[in-house]
Amino acid sequence: MRFKPKPFTKPVKFKCKFCLDCCKGRHVYLTLKDIKRLIDAGKDPQEFLTISIEGNKIRFVLSVREWDLGCVFQDPETGLCTVHPHRPLICRIYPFMVSKKPLGVEGEKPIETKDGRFWLYYDENCPGINNKEGEEITPEQILKLGIEFERELEETTIDNVLDIL
Numbered sequence: 079m080r081f082k083p084k085p086f087t088k089p090v091k092f093k094c095k096f097c098l099d100c101c102k103g104r105h106v107y108l109t110l111k112d113i114k115r116l117i118d119a120g121k122d123p124q125e126f127l128t129i130s131i132e133g134n135k136i137r138f139v140l141s142v143r144e145w146d147l148g149c150v151f152q153d154p155e156t157g158l159c160t161v162h163p164h165r166p167l168i169c170r171i172y173p174f175m176v177s178k179k180p181l182g183v184e185g186e187k188p189i190e191t192k193d194g195r196f197w198l199y200y201d202e203n204c205p206g207i208n209n210k211e212g213e214e215i216t217p218e219q220i221l222k223l224g225i226e227f228e229r230e231l232e233e234t235t236i237d238n239v240l241d242i243l
């Protein structure tokens with residue numbers, strides 16, 4: 079399932095419907111803290127850590143299963159996350175997204191912060207969005223997580239990661 083961005087400018091209700099679609103075929107970036115939290119939970123980095131070279135940057139991403147591109151932590155039978163309490167920050171942000179650039183979607187507008195300008199979106203394809211039984215999620219809540227993610231990603235250098243392996 080592809081992320082279909084819709085500008086997130088006012089609170090929306092969200093409750094996961096466990097359609098099991100969002101943990102497959104995605105590039106899940108890991109921060110230093112995510113890697114440490116998963117190791118502390120007993121997970122072997124050889125099983126979940128993949129290096130991705132992007133231009134002149136080295137990023138760390140969650141490994142996927144070869145046969146269906148599902149995240150290695152997704153139970154292939156139930157589709158549920160087997161590390162839910164320890165899941166990466168970006169998985170906590172989804173189905174929302176915080177971008178440092180506009181995506182060119184009608185209705186988008188930036189939020190100005192002391193950390194810069196950010197554009198927020200949610201995934202229109204996620205059936206948990208606008209779920210009347212859901213919890214109300216505000217742009218401010220997600221922005222806070224997005225800024226935390228940007229900061230954590232900056233600390234995620236190869237040297238820092240090697241120190242905790």
Ligand code: SF4
Nearest residue numbers: 094095097100204206
């Ligand atoms: S796509 Fe949305 S509803 Fe489906 S499993 Fe993911 S978060 Fe839940």
Ligand code: SF4
Nearest residue numbers: 101149151152159169
């Ligand atoms: S860590 Fe859990 S929530 Fe994140 S992609 Fe993997 S299975 Fe999904």
